[in-house]
Amino acid sequence: GVNALIKEDKELQASFPVVKSEASLVKKHLSPEVWAKLKDHKTKTTGSTLMDCIVCAVQLDNQHVGIYGADEDSYRDFAPLFDPLILDYHGLSSSFSHTSDMDSSKVKVKIEDEGPIVSTRIRVGRNIEGFGLSPGITKQQRIDLEKMMEKAFGTLEGPLAGKYFPLLGMDSATKQQLIDDHFLFMEGDKNLQLAGMERDWPEGRGIFHNAAKEFLVWVNEEDQLRIISMQKGGNVNEVFERLAKGIAAIEKSVATSAGKKFQLHPKYGYLHSCPSNLGTGMRASVHVHLPGWVKAGRHFLKARCEQLGLQPRGSRGESGGDTGDLFDISNKHRLGYSEVELVTKMIEGVNALIKEDKVLQATFPNVRSEHSLVKKHLSPE
Secondary structure, eight states: OHHHHHHHHHHHHHHSOOOSOTTSHHHHHOOHHHHHHHTTOOOTTTOOOHHHHHHHHHHOSOOSSOOOOSSHHHHHHTHHHHHHHHHHHHTOOTTOOOOOOOOGGGOOOOOSOOTTEEEEEEEEEEOBTTSOOTTTOOHHHHHHHHHHHHHHHHTOOGGGOEEEEESTTOOHHHHHHHHHTTOOOOSOOHHHHHHTTTTTTTTTOEEEEETTSOEEEEESSSSSEEEEEEEESSOHHHHHHHHHHHHHHHHHHHHHHHOOOBOEETTTEEOOSSGGGOBTOOEEEEEEEOHHHHHHOHHHHHHHHHHHTEEEEETTBTTOOOOTTEEEEEEOOOSSSOHHHHHHHHHHHHHHHHHHHHHHHHHSOOOOOTTSHHHHHOOOO
């Protein structure tokens, strides 16, 4: 037994990757057996290896997931690692099933009090078959995909019609306008760089938006397509309906002009570069003022959102810092729920938070000692 261990240890020293992200799911699920079986395999679509997929977990020490799909093949070819990792991240059993449903008419609830809500935004990701996902996509694939999408955008009609702005050769006035509109995506993200998603920047990338600036598509960022519907106020149903119509129009155009479909996995739904976005790839959110919950404590808001299947952030995003009483509240789940279910859950949860917030504003004491044990332990309940 010891002889076997020593022999295997020498092989692991020579070939097994040192995963710097000790707390990552890659570290947890990448076994010597899986590595030995898959380390030399290259995917057909982009020629990517397992090391290409896990490079962020290997070279960075702050990853939670630590793996990206380089192409559609990755989820199949490297399934012995991807499958248990995906189930672990999403908290699902191997028997789960995922069904997509973008029928906005099935959402039977609405925001009851739009007063505290500043804006609504729903986004999804989509990737097109035959092209690599952003970590593995070749330069020519990226250029070809952009050309295909320019044609597709040209077919959009009515309220969805708009203009495509390629990043390559963009003039300073256009760039500044897109920055002012908070539409422009930028290079410089360490994760995306290391994973290969910013290769050949800015070629093959761009932004489409309609005339009203309420329907937006990023081309070749973290996913091939990041499709966004948004507007001021709290009419979530209207935002979802516009998103559904926009996705359907793009899907039809791509199918008609190029004979291509969105990448759709039989178990994991719509495929994305990051396994965290598998399934719907949906993030349905509102920016909402919750001063009562700030009085009670942000830690209690976080716990309440967890109960409701929601995720609270500052209104500037994950690392935007304190933004007073304005929060970005979104669905927590992506996989194992339909789009209709996630939008419904978000609306119901936000309604509950707003109702509870009014009670807290009226009755909860204003504890000025922010770092006190009273502030820590005095819950709304």
